[in-house]
Amino acid sequence: MAKKMKNTPHEQYINAQRKEKRIVLSWQLIIFVSFFVLWEVSSRMHIIDPLLFSSPSKVVALLQTKFMDGSMISHVQITMFETILGFLIGTIGGICIASLLWASDRFSRIADPYLVILNAMPKVALGPIIIVALGPGMVSIVSMGAIVSIIITTLVVYAGFKDVDPNYEKVLISFGATRWQRFKEAVFPATLPTMVSTLKVNVGLAWVGVIVGEFLVSKKGLGYLIIYGFQVFDFTLVMSSLLLIAIAAAIMYKIVEKIEGWLMKHTS
Amino acid sequence: MSFLSVNHVTHYYFSKSKATQALKDVSFSVEEGEFVSILGPSGCGKSTLLSLLANIIHPTEGKISLNDQPISTLDDSIGYMLQQDYLFPWKTIMDNVLLGPKIKKTTESSTNEKAERMLEEVGLHKISTSYPDALSGGMRQRVALVRTLITDPEILLLDEPFSALDYVTKLTLEDAVADLLATYKKTTVLVTHDIGEAISMSDRIIIMDTNPGSIKRMYDVPLELRNERPFNVRRHPKYQRIFDKVWNELNTKSIIPTSSKIVGDQHG
Ligand SMILES: Nc1ncnc2c1ncn2[C@@H]1O[C@H](COP(=O)(O)OP(=O)(O)O)[C@@H](O)[C@H]1O
Ligand SMILES: [Mg+2]
Numbered sequence: 001m002a003k004k005m006k007n008t009p010h011e012q013y014i015n016a017q018r019k020e021k022r023i024v025l026s027w028q029l030i031i032f033v034s035f036f037v038l039w040e041v042s043s044r045m046h047i048i049d050p051l052l053f054s055s056p057s058k059v060v061a062l063l064q065t066k067f068m069d070g071s072m073i074s075h076v077q078i079t080m081f082e083t084i085l086g087f088l089i090g091t092i093g094g095i096c097i098a099s100l101l102w103a104s105d106r107f108s109r110i111a112d113p114y115l116v117i118l119n120a121m122p123k124v125a126l127g128p129i130i131i132v133a134l135g136p137g138m139v140s141i142v143s144m145g146a147i148v149s150i151i152i153t154t155l156v157v158y159a160g161f162k163d164v165d166p167n168y169e170k171v172l173i174s175f176g177a178t179r180w181q182r183f184k185e186a187v188f189p190a191t192l193p194t195m196v197s198t199l200k201v202n203v204g205l206a207w208v209g210v211i212v213g214e215f216l217v218s219k220k221g222l223g224y225l226i227i228y229g230f231q232v233f234d235f236t237l238v239m240s241s242l243l244l245i246a247i248a249a250a251i252m253y254k255i256v257e258k259i260e261g262w263l264m265k266h267t268s
Numbered sequence: 269m270s271f272l273s274v275n276h277v278t279h280y281y282f283s284k285s286k287a288t289q290a291l292k293d294v295s296f297s298v299e300e301g302e303f304v305s306i307l308g309p310s311g312c313g314k315s316t317l318l319s320l321l322a323n324i325i326h327p328t329e330g331k332i333s334l335n336d337q338p339i340s341t342l343d344d345s346i347g348y349m350l351q352q353d354y355l356f357p358w359k360t361i362m363d364n365v366l367l368g369p370k371i372k373k374t375t376e377s378s379t380n381e382k383a384e385r386m387l388e389e390v391g392l393h394k395i396s397t398s399y400p401d402a403l404s405g406g407m408r409q410r411v412a413l414v415r416t417l418i419t420d421p422e423i424l425l426l427d428e429p430f431s432a433l434d435y436v437t438k439l440t441l442e443d444a445v446a447d448l449l450a451t452y453k454k455t456t457v458l459v460t461h462d463i464g465e466a467i468s469m470s471d472r473i474i475i476m477d478t479n480p481g482s483i484k485r486m487y488d489v490p491l492e493l494r495n496e497r498p499f500n501v502r503r504h505p506k507y508q509r510i511f512d513k514v515w516n517e518l519n520t521k522s523i524i525p526t527s528s529k530i531v532g533d534q535h536g
Binding site: 165170171181185190 | 322324367
């Protein structure tokens with residue numbers, strides 16, 4: 001009988017880890033496949049209404065034709081564009097407002113109750129007003145994407161500014177630093193990790209704002225396709241759009257996660 | 269007239285619920301080139317006194333002047349080192365050291381070289397591109413000292429600079445700091461709760477009383493110990509007797525405030 005090679009403890013550990021990873025991945029695959037199989041089968045056997053819930057095969061067929069004739073890609077692009085813009089404006093705007101709040105204690109005390117109310121308020125409820133004010137177009141949709149994240153970013157980042165150990169500022173004061181220098185050299189860089197951590201939340205919020213905005217006004221975009229499909233009773237179109245949103249949102253989330261990792265490494 | 273003079277300084281901290289008296293009628297003076305230690309139990313107002321001298325907070329009552337000028341009118345003659353090193357973790361060692369010149373806008377082409385040279389003088393080689401995280405506590409404290417000294421302050425204020433270090437590092441660093449200060453002939457005020465440190469480093473010891481913080485006694489360290497390096501002072505035959513004397517001063521309740529009485533060493 002061949003003598004079995006003895007594994008070192010480290011190899012055993014690595015093997016155990018690998019095995020666990022395989023099990024998790026298998027389960028994820030099983031759930032994924034069975035979901036679509038179940039959907040397809042129950043739709044064909046009329047367990048669920050195929051008119052309302054469509055089926056994976058119809059969704060795939062629709063996506064295929066729509067991507068082939070080029071009519072789908074522009075919808076995806078426009079929604080992605082609006083989301084990214086809303087995300088950037090919300091995040092950067094929030095950081096700017098937080099900086100203003102830090103710059104003046106009095107201003108922050110005055111603004112406090114308004115921020116609390118704005119934060120508590122469901123921002124998408126402002127949709128109709130935004131559309132009236134900014135017109136039924138992309139500006140309104142991007143604003144919706146921005147407004148859902150800007151207040152919470154302001155609050156989180158401002159709290160981060162206040163949380164910075166005052167002794168860093170004391171070091172700077174002892175060198176005669178101005179308030180702006182204190183902000184630039186200590187407060188802002190010390191809060192970068194907090195800012196970075198808002199990115200992931202904000203990208204999700206921007207999707208909410210943009211899709212709701214598209215529901216309300218647009219003639220293009222994935223949110224528009226959902227509403228349109230709903231109105232003309234084309235639920236295959238609704239399902240297809242949902243699937244595309246899920247994929248696009250996941251990709252964007254992953255990208256932001258990568259950026260976050262990179263920023264964390266290079267800022268702290 | 270004295271170099272640094274503190275006249276009847278009283279300081280309160282105010283909050284909504286109460287006013288805490290941190291210092292009560294503190295008066296003393298420091299001559300140019302002198303090394304004075306302020307010794308007292310934790311919470312007696314040592315850090316408060318030092319931040320007053322550093323012009324970071326302003327006394328409720330009383331005056332502090334340097335070279336006959338009120339310190340509030342000066343902005344670049346005081347070097348203040350906080351209780352912990354407070355190196356900025358997101359800056360390299362070099363950028364940390366150059367913080368003072370950057371804030372004061374006095375950076376010259378030679379400033380970089382000066383920084384390198386001073387880091388060498390405190391025994392730090394080839395670390396200028398590292399980040400503070402990579403350094404031990406003792407090394408960080410040396411960097412913080414260089415950061416304070418590079419702006420060439422007229423007076424150096426040290427707040428328990430060795431309190432967070434292990435014993436061996438502390439003794440080594442005491443010698444290093446003493447050497448450096450001898451080289452640059454700096455007037456220094458050191459705050460500490462460590463009797464040995466006060467005796468071994470200074471020319472004069474101000475012993476503080478607590479609740480509220482006030483001056484209890486002044487003690488002149490015998491001449492023959494002043495020029496010894498701190499480590500040798502600790503092994504000097506006279507050291508133990510002085511230690512006991514200071515210990516007693518520190519632990520007797522003063523019935524009548526004798527804030528300005530100077531007690532010399534009678535044993536000779
Ligand atoms: N920022 C502050 N606000 C209110 N009270 C303070 C503040 N800083 C210090 N104190 C109080 O003042 C007293 C002296 O504190 P401190 O100067 O830090 O003493 P030490 O440095 O000798 O330990 C303590 O009772 C402390 O609680
Ligand atoms: Mg203290």
